[in-house]
Amino acid sequence: MRFQTPLVPARLIRRYKRFLADAVLEESGEEVVVHCPNPGAMLGLKEPDIRIWLEPNTDPRKKLNYGWRLTELPDGHWAGIDTSVPNRVVKEALLARAVPTLAEYTTVRPEVRYGRASRVDFLLSGAGLPDAWVEVKNVHLRRADDWAEFPDCVTTRGARHLEDLSEMAAQGARAVMLYLVQRTDCARLRMASDLDPGYAAAFDAARAAGVEMICHGTSIGPGGVSIGPPLPVDPSPQA
Structure with missing residues (x-):
């Protein structure tokens, strides 16, 4: 997935009201x-003066002229902060059959209703194969060693998705939770049980019910984000 407009570097002043941030453009010194x-x-991704990368907005219907896409990390690493990116990256990868465990599927349908008033991110089908219901989660938390962790705050919606996937597994379909690690300094995944014990418990229950837990890294840079190699998921109980 390539960014539509070349990104520009800036320095973060602060992030506030969840969806807003103030930054200083490096080239001009303008505060935006x-x-x-x-x-x-x-x-760890919104510290004052951290270097971030912005996508200029070319759509006159939007109120703000820039969108925050990346945070630059030490040692040449990157983190993607846009939560809409993982679904776009995974869709491209599924269509290109670049997810090894799902490469046999030939049809990719996004946003199909299932479970309790939910929409699955992708429903995959293929001749002679059981349907595969795939949810995608964005991961960008790292606190220790090379562990990526999910979630970074309480997500009751995420726990509900695990329960919906468990129901599909009970019906004989393939149910897959795909965690996409949107940072380049992680090599494995575990649940952040201290931040959301309920999600960790739901993760354990879903895995026991037959939900497949898979994880992929990403390749990230100012040009775009693409799927990377599979990463191991901690096999031990998470709750």
Whole structure:
């Protein structure tokens, strides 16, 4: 997935009201208000003076002229903060059959109703294969070693998705939770049980019910974001 407009570097002043941030453009020194497309806690990714990358807005219908897309990390690493990006990246990967565990599926349908008033991110089908119901979660929390962790705040909606997937597994379909790690300094995934014990418990219950837990890294840079290699998911109980 390539960004539609070349990104420009800036320095973060502050993030506030969940969806807004103030930043200073590096080239001109102009202070601007930018859209922050992330409602989560963004732990470690919103510190004052951190270098961020903005996408200029070319749509006159939008109120703000810039959207925050990336945070630059130490040692040449990157983190994507736009929570709409993972579904776009995964859709491209599914169509290109670049997700090894799902590569046999030939049809990709987004936003199909299922469960308790939910819409699954993707429903996959293929000749002779059981339907695969795939939910995608954005991961960008790292606190220790090379562990990526999910979630970074309480998500009752995320726990409900795990329950919906468990119901599909009970009906004989494939149910897959795909965690996409939108940062380049992580090599494995576990649940952040201290931040949301309810989600960790739901994760354990869903895995026991037959929901497949898979994780992929990403390749990230100012040009865009693409799917990376599979990453291991901690096999031990998470709650």
